Amino acid sequence: TKAPLRVAITGASGQIGYQLLFRIASGEMLGKDQPIILQCLELPQALNALKGVSMELDDCAFPLLKGIVQTDDPNRAFAGADYALLVGAKPRSKGMERGQLLEANAQIFSAQGKALNNNANRDTLRVLVVGNPANTNALIAARNAPNIDPKRFTAMTRLDHNRGLAQLADKTGCGVTDIQKFCIWGNHSATQYPDITHTTIKGSPIKNYVDDAVWVKDNFIPTVQQRGAAIINARGASSAASAASAAIDHMRDWTFGTNGQWQSMGVYSDGSYGADKGLYFSFPVICKNGNYEIVQGLQLDAFSKDRFDVTRKELLSEMDAIKHLL
Numbered sequence: 001t002k003a004p005l006r007v008a009i010t011g012a013s014g015q016i017g018y019q020l021l022f023r024i025a026s027g028e029m030l031g032k033d034q035p036i037i038l039q040c041l042e043l044p045q046a047l048n049a050l051k052g053v054s055m056e057l058d059d060c061a062f063p064l065l066k067g068i069v070q071t072d073d074p075n076r077a078f079a080g081a082d083y084a085l086l087v088g089a090k091p092r093s094k095g096m097e098r099g100q101l102l103e104a105n106a107q108i109f110s111a112q113g114k115a116l117n118n119n120a121n122r123d124t125l126r127v128l129v130v131g132n133p134a135n136t137n138a139l140i141a142a143r144n145a146p147n148i149d150p151k152r153f154t155a156m157t158r159l160d161h162n163r164g165l166a167q168l169a170d171k172t173g174c175g176v177t178d179i180q181k182f183c184i185w186g187n188h189s190a191t192q193y194p195d196i197t198h199t200t201i202k203g204s205p206i207k208n209y210v211d212d213a214v215w216v217k218d219n220f221i222p223t224v225q226q227r228g229a230a231i232i233n234a235r236g237a238s239s240a241a242s243a244a245s246a247a248i249d250h251m252r253d254w255t256f257g258t259n260g261q262w263q264s265m266g267v268y269s270d271g272s273y274g275a276d277k278g279l280y281f282s283f284p285v286i287c288k289n290g291n292y293e294i295v296q297g298l299q300l301d302a303f304s305k306d307r308f309d310v311t312r313k314e315l316l317s318e319m320d321a322i323k324h325l326l
């Protein structure tokens, strides 16, 4: 039998946490033969709620769940961590400006980056930042963890990717697994660019199924970009179950690979495609042997280059707003 892996989750008693913990504990992220210890971080005022969630986890009698840590101390939450899902973040409150939101989160993620640096299992660690602004929070956390390879930090754009797949499947009448070479470029925000210019369905170009540039520009792209807001309008609360599901997909694929298929991940930019080196930027990636590689050699048409640049510039401006904290 395998030794347990330590999975740290911040914001563990929030909406996404409540969807995430049970699926991780049941083995959906790391496999049905991998024992785990959940290490939950919450704010002091949410520790009581966390206690309730922990009682429910006990009551599921998950065979793989070997322990639950409940703490408001990042050093304890990240002690020996093999995985870290950074979900907890400061939400935008009424009247708060974008710069203030970035700054408030920068404080949280710089402290958590340091705590990861000092306590986590640095050589095998995989970090996924879910809490918004996810890409820039990943940048801050990574910069505050000088002893951890920046490639071990990632930001979540898998929900955007999955949303795009669902829209394409609906439009073409095909299954989501028939659709390949789709990707999200850039920021997890309304400037993201969902790109179907390389996409194939059952191995043939998507144009053979839907050849409608107006639909792509005026319907598909904005629907994916605005999906978060549409869910809030309909549900009265932001996406949580779908976000948790995407987080599990991201970590599972990073660990076990994608069989040569593309997925989208916000990763440390090495300058590929002109995304400024050091930004956490969503690229098409292929995961293999526990690592990921940015897909290389793609041609971006004029429209794609335009969209790419908008989201790239937004990420640069986010970085600029918090540069005094880097």
Ligand code: NAI
Pocket: 010, 011, 012, 013, 014, 015, 016, 017, 041, 042, 043, 046, 087, 088, 089, 090, 091, 108, 129, 130, 131, 132, 133, 134, 156, 157, 158, 159, 160, 188, 238, 239, 240, 243
């Ligand atoms: P929520 O407000 O229900 O839960 C957040 C939890 O984090 C709360 O329990 C809070 O006490 C905790 N928290 C706040 N600051 C913390 C800190 N410094 N350390 C530890 N815990 C802390 O929010 P929800 O719905 O679970 O969403 C969490 C984040 O995920 C939000 O920032 C949201 O915008 C983001 N998100 C990102 C998505 C993506 O695709 N990247 C998709 C959906 C949500």
